[in-house]
Amino acid sequence: MLTRLTRTATTLTLTAGMLAAAPIAQAQDIDFSEMTPEQTEAFGAQVRAYLMENPEVIMEAVSQLEAKQAQQQAANDEQLVADNADALFRDGYSYVGGNPDGDVTIVEFSDYRCGYCRRAFPEVEELLESDGNIRFILKEFPILGEASVTSSRFAIATMLEAGPEAYKSIHDALMTLEGEPSEPVLRKLAGTLGLDADAIIARMSDEEITQRIQETRALAQRMQINGTPSFVFGDQMLRGYVPLENMRDVVEEIRSES
Known part of the structure; x- marks a missing residue:
């Protein structure tokens, strides 16, 4: 620098x-x-x-x-957003939360082991809850080592095995998890949320999960994203942590221009 x-x-x-x-x-x-x-x-x-x-x-x-x-x-x-719009907004497998019919779409590339992603997590949740008209898409982008990959594979396996609501519960728990995501820890986490730990862990090695992670990494490379969190607000890219009030300002700017 x-x-x-x-x-x-x-x-x-x-x-x-x-x-x-x-x-x-x-x-x-x-x-x-x-x-x-x-x-x-x-x-x-x-x-x-x-x-x-x-x-x-x-x-x-x-x-x-x-x-x-x-x-x-x-x-x-x-x-870059225009050229990769389908992969960003309509890949068919990424979690879609908030208001699916919202007038503003936010995409986040996130890693469970990223300190700034964890810092942004409650603020993104507050934004979605307080606004009520934002479509939110979450991209699993594990780039910080094996623990990140394990966490993402567990989350995606939950999506495949139990659906998006279960995925969101696991995602939220992993974002606040202290310590390493070892198998005993993940089993306990699934059990606490009433999920079938055996079935989820058995799916963690699925090739479909590997393909989803690879596709997201390829998308990030095309988007010139090399860190987390990274956001797409409408047609704007915001690389790095963004405070809640700044996110609100960007959302209002997008609405004012539409």
Whole structure:
């Protein structure tokens, strides 16, 4: 991160300097392609002097660059959502909660072992409950090791064996589970929720589960998603944890534009 910021700052400094010094260069009628070493040195001194006297120029350039990059990223993300709409919104197997007929759709890529996913979990639940008009799609995206994969396989096996309501119960329990998802722990979890632990665990090795996880990983790669949580709000992508109030703001923005 520091290296990237340093490169950006350096580039912006030079850009700001060139822009600021352009009137000076024009006044002296300097041909940049034919500048002598002495002229180059003098020009550099002028640029440095200007920036030292007007350091706010650098921050203005940084701000403009960041705004331009954000616009470009948003446009790119919107295209990614459009290109992958079927896999995102209509894959036929991901859990659909909230209001299935809601006017705004949210997709979350989540990992049960992700601390920020766990932090977002109650806030997403609050958003869905308090709004009442959001369609929510959950993508099993285990990327943090074997425990993540085990948890996802158990959750998907529950979906296959007992249906979406049972899946949601298991999902919620796994999001707050302390410790490792060992077989005894998963058996106890299923039993506590009144589910058939033997049947669910027997299905965890199904090839269909492997295929679903692989398809979600492939989708994430196409969407340039490499971390959790990652969200799609309508046609917008939000990478990383998003506080509840920010999520509400995005939902209202989407509604205001529809």
